[in-house]
Amino acid sequence: MANIIANEEIIEAEQEKTSLLLFSNELAAARDGHSLQTVVTKGLKNLLQISEYLLSVRTNDQNTHTVFLHDNDAPYANDSRFELITNKNIPIEEDLLQVVFNSEIPIRFSVDELLVPGKLKMESAGFWKSVGVKSITSISLRVGNEVIGALWTFNNKDENQRLMSGISSLIAVALSNTLASETIQSQFNQISSYQQQLEIENQYLQEEIQITHNYSEIVGECTPMTKVFEMVSQVAATESTVLILGETGTGKELIARALHNSSQRKNKVMVKINCATLPPNLIESELFGHERGAFTGAIDRRIGKFELANNSSLFLDEIGELPLDLQVKLLRALQEREIERVGGRTVIHVNVRIIAATNRDLYKEVQAGNFRSDLFFRLNVFPIKLPPLRERKEDIASLASHFLMKYAKNSTRGKMSFSNKALKQLVTYSWPGNVRELEHLIERSILLAESPIIQQVHLPFSENGESTHLLQQNAIKTIDEIEREHIMFVLKKTNGKVAGQGGAASLLKIPSTTLNSKIKRLKIKKGLAGI
Numbered sequence: 001m002a003n004i005i006a007n008e009e010i011i012e013a014e015q016e017k018t019s020l021l022l023f024s025n026e027l028a029a030a031r032d033g034h035s036l037q038t039v040v041t042k043g044l045k046n047l048l049q050i051s052e053y054l055l056s057v058r059t060n061d062q063n064t065h066t067v068f069l070h071d072n073d074a075p076y077a078n079d080s081r082f083e084l085i086t087n088k089n090i091p092i093e094e095d096l097l098q099v100v101f102n103s104e105i106p107i108r109f110s111v112d113e114l115l116v117p118g119k120l121k122m123e124s125a126g127f128w129k130s131v132g133v134k135s136i137t138s139i140s141l142r143v144g145n146e147v148i149g150a151l152w153t154f155n156n157k158d159e160n161q162r163l164m165s166g167i168s169s170l171i172a173v174a175l176s177n178t179l180a181s182e183t184i185q186s187q188f189n190q191i192s193s194y195q196q197q198l199e200i201e202n203q204y205l206q207e208e209i210q211i212t213h214n215y216s217e218i219v220g221e222c223t224p225m226t227k228v229f230e231m232v233s234q235v236a237a238t239e240s241t242v243l244i245l246g247e248t249g250t251g252k253e254l255i256a257r258a259l260h261n262s263s264q265r266k267n268k269v270m271v272k273i274n275c276a277t278l279p280p281n282l283i284e285s286e287l288f289g290h291e292r293g294a295f296t297g298a299i300d301r302r303i304g305k306f307e308l309a310n311n312s313s314l315f316l317d318e319i320g321e322l323p324l325d326l327q328v329k330l331l332r333a334l335q336e337r338e339i340e341r342v343g344g345r346t347v348i349h350v351n352v353r354i355i356a357a358t359n360r361d362l363y364k365e366v367q368a369g370n371f372r373s374d375l376f377f378r379l380n381v382f383p384i385k386l387p388p389l390r391e392r393k394e395d396i397a398s399l400a401s402h403f404l405m406k407y408a409k410n411s412t413r414g415k416m417s418f419s420n421k422a423l424k425q426l427v428t429y430s431w432p433g434n435v436r437e438l439e440h441l442i443e444r445s446i447l448l449a450e451s452p453i454i455q456q457v458h459l460p461f462s463e464n465g466e467s468t469h470l471l472q473q474n475a476i477k478t479i480d481e482i483e484r485e486h487i488m489f490v491l492k493k494t495n496g497k498v499a500g501q502g503g504a505a506s507l508l509k510i511p512s513t514t515l516n517s518k519i520k521r522l523k524i525k526k527g528l529a530g531i
């Protein structure tokens with residue numbers, strides 16, 4: 001009889017060894033929390049016939065421990081109270097944990113006893129009792145001398161301490177490897193996200209260098225502009241949000257750049273977003289970025305302008321065009337200084353200085369219900385209003401000379417100047433497109449000038465004398481397009497007459513043969529010129 005029992009024990013020990021070996025092989029292959037969970041769940045079922053367990057780990061601060069994984073099929077897995085337990089960081093000083101961590105063998109607790117006042121206490125004991133757990137058997141998970149966590153099994157009837165110790169040693173090594181590999185993975189992700197941010201920043205910087213001219217020279221000596229410069233220097237060094245107001249082409253972006261360049265953030269590039277040029281469905285991702293798969297077409301994770309502008313300034317141009325639903329999100333970002341990428345769950349802290357600009361009357365937009373009042377008050381901390389050019393006529397001559405120098409530099413004409421007549425024309429015009437319109441007109445006049453002195457400028461008057469091309473100011477035209485338009489404009493004035501006195505050639509001060517060949521080359525037809 002004794003022989004039979006001994007024999008059975010040998011067979012059982014052999015089977016145990018084989019199962020442990022298999023378990024150990026499977027554990028060795030687990031690289032992340034998910035695969036570890038699958039292997040542990042299966043292993044505990046096979047080896048201990050238990051289906052409910054928890055694995056807890058010490059957190060990085062070493063003072064608390066938290067649930068790392070559990071059996072997803074447990075009947076209470078979706079219970080909100082259980083969720084609370086799994087999300088909690090429990091202080092290591094808790095008596096019960098000390099008992100588990102200080103022991104190398106499994107310890108069994110009766111849930112009823114854990115509920116008796118004055119005895120060993122476990123905060124979640126009430127929950128375990130309510131879901132039918134009568135006993136909890138726990139063993140510390142050790143790698144060398146270090147306790148890295150604990151294995152908690154429920155209603156475990158197995159008395160085989162040796163087997164449970166063996167299992168816990170195997171799980172401890174696998175858990176430690178998984179934690180290390182997850183840390184490496186998260187550091188790797190962090191590095192690649194920094195790398196991606198750097199690449200985007202670099203690309204942005206290069207684009208900005210191409211579009212940013214020398215903005216150190218802002219022309220303006222009139223009283224309203226002097227006031228603007230004073231305000232810029234008052235506010236630049238602070239962290240205040242600035243709202244720049246003014247009609248189109250008055251220099252709002254120029255002032256925004258000057259402000260950024262005089263601030264403490266000047267060593268980082270100012271990031272710009274134009275709320276009017278982006279389709280509404282793209283603005284959110286442009287502002288806040290998106291996670292991979294957040295929406296159709298989001299094939300990669302992308303950081304938004306807010307993140308790009310971290311520790312720098314974000315210039316929100318045409319803020320009045322921002323759709324209402326995004327105004328809410330922007331307000332939250334400004335208030336909390338935190339953003340979430342589209343489709344993302346983590347909150348990202350950002351340190352961004354906001355400079356906004358608009359050519360709309362935002363107060364009126366608020367009254368019309370197109371702009372949120374709370375966002376308006378948030379932005380309107382320090383408004384700077386730029387005067388329209390018609391209200392700073394004293395600056396027109398110096399602005400015109402400034403642009404003449406800028407554009408004549410690239411032409412072969414050498415030093416150029418304006419005739420008194422041309423200057424008078426510039427000063428009396430109403431400039432609905434403001435400085436931008438003046439700049440374009442000077443550029444065009446240089447191209448069309450026949451001598452170093454610009455005798456007259458061709459202002460865009462329609463039949464009734466009003467400006468006609470305000471809306472076209474933003475379009476970049478080729479020289480041929482400008483030349484074609486201008487020739488058509490002059491032909492219209494001369495009723496199609498090209499040569500002779502009062503003809504287009506003499507107005508344009510070019511030989512009629514030259515004009516005719518231009519008309520042919522630029523495919524100007526009589527009908528097209530409106531003649």
Ligand SMILES: Nc1ncnc2c1ncn2[C@@H]1O[C@H](COP(=O)(O)OP(=O)(O)OP(=O)(O)O)[C@@H](O)[C@H]1O
Nearest residue numbers: 218219220247248249250251252253254359435436
């Ligand atoms: N005071 C100035 N001195 C020199 N150049 C100026 C001045 N103001 C504006 N400009 C030039 O006029 C053009 C238009 O300026 P900017 O883009 O800053 O205007 P804006 O008010 O932002 O226009 P929009 O409302 O259409 O965006 C730019 O090329 C800018 O360099």
